Amino acid sequence: KQEVTQIPAALSVPEGENLVLNCSFTDSAIYNLQWFRQDPGKGLTSLLLIQSSQREQTSGRLNASLDKSSGRSTLYIAASQPGDSATYLCAVQYNQGGKLIFGQGTELSVKP
Amino acid sequence: EPEVTQTPSHQVTQMGQEVILRCVPISNHLYFYWYRQILGQKVEFLVSFYNNEISEKSEIFDDQFSVERPDGSNFTLKIRSTKLEDSAMYFCASRGQGGSYNEQFFGPGTRLTVL
Numbered sequence: 001k002q003e004v005t006q007i008p009a010a011l012s013v014p015e016g017e018n019l020v021l022n023c024s025f026t027d028s029a030i031y032n033l034q035w036f037r038q039d040p041g042k043g044l045t046s047l048l049l050i051q052s053s054q055r056e057q058t059s060g061r062l063n064a065s066l067d068k069s070s071g072r073s074t075l076y077i078a079a080s081q082p083g084d085s086a087t088y089l090c091a092v093q094y095n096q097g098g099k100l101i102f103g104q105g106t107e108l109s110v111k112p
Numbered sequence: 113e114p115e116v117t118q119t120p121s122h123q124v125t126q127m128g129q130e131v132i133l134r135c136v137p138i139s140n141h142l143y144f145y146w147y148r149q150i151l152g153q154k155v156e157f158l159v160s161f162y163n164n165e166i167s168e169k170s171e172i173f174d175d176q177f178s179v180e181r182p183d184g185s186n187f188t189l190k191i192r193s194t195k196l197e198d199s200a201m202y203f204c205a206s207r208g209q210g211g212s213y214n215e216q217f218f219g220p221g222t223r224l225t226v227l
Contacts, residue, residue, distance in 0.1 A: 032214050043203060043220035044155070051214070089155065093214070097143050097207070099157035099168060100216060 002027045006090055006103035013080055014111050021075040021106045023090030028071045031096060035064050035075050036089040038105065044089065048075070080110045114138040116219035118204050124225045125194055133189045133222045135204030144187045145205040145216065146179065148172070155203070161187065194226045 003026045013019050023033070032051045036044040048057045048064040050073065056065040063076040077084060087107045091100035117136045125131050137144050146158040159169045161179055178190045187206075191198055201223050205216040 034215065036218075041223075044218040046215055046217060049215045091155075096214065097160070097162060097167065097209075099145065099160055099170075100147070100155075100205075101157070102155040104154050 002092075002094065002101055004090055004092055004101050004103035006088075006106050008106060009104065010107040010109070012109040012111065015080060015082060017080050017110075018076065018078050019080055019108070021077070021088050021090075021108070023073040023075070023103055025071045025073075025092050025101075027094070028068050030068060030092045030094055031098065032093050033064075033066055033073050034091045034093070034100065035062075035073075036091065038087045038089055040087075047088075077108075080108075082110050082112050084108060085110050116204055116206055116217050118202075118219035118222050120222060121220065122223045122225070124227065127196060127226055128193050131191050131194055131224065133191075133202050133204075133224070135187045135189075135206075135219055136185050137187055137204065137206030138208075138217055139185070140208065141206035141217075142209045143167075143207045143216075144179075144181070145207075146189045147203045147205065147218075148200040149203065149221075150197075150200045158189070158202075191224075194224075196226050199224055199226045 007022045034049045035047045050066045061078040066073045087105040089105045090103045119134045144161040149155045159173045160167045201221045203221045204219045207216045
């Protein structure tokens with residue numbers, strides 16, 4: 001069964017810290033992987049998409065890496081800010097146009 | 113910047129009633145999706161729609177559910193006879209075709225409460 005797992009489920013850090021969120025997937029034959037941010041009671045905001053042929057993508061203070069062979073991706077957030085507090089979701093896609101399979105998310109809290 | 117919109121933002125209905133959730137995908141997108149998220153649980157795929165037909169559906173998407181693209185801009189999800197367990201946040205998503213257009217863009221969601 002194709003499953004996505006995110007560790008940790010929750011993370012609390014002081015402002016300014018660099019942090020890493022982890023995502024693992026059971027079937028490594030992914031087409032691409034997408035990281036999202038979800039604020040409480042809100043929709044999903046796409047942060048980064050990594051194609052299966054790529055090893056990393058960067059956007060501002062965010063860097064996502066992909067190790068397809070080991071079934072893992074990490075989202076690195078540099079110099080965290082209170083405004084980064086949200087739930088971060090990882091999702092994988094196995095074919096073009098196909099469904100996204102989501103992890104349960106990591107709830108991040110950045111304390112001032 | 114183009115975005116996916118959804119209406120209503122919150123729908124309250126009685127068990128057994130029909131509801132229609134509406135979405136306006138990003139114009140020129142060709143793939144459309146519905147997902148749902150029960151409170152405290154993972155986001156789950158319901159159905160994908162391309163070229164005016166369902167391309168994939170999950171086990172959740174049974175005969176009580178249907179989707180339609182009634183015109184060139186709207187994409188709807190209908191639940192014929194709602195159950196308590198249909199209470200969830202429903203998200204619509206859309207994406208373009210091919211190349212770098214693999215990213216799915218999500219709407220803000222409709223919170224459905226079934227009483």
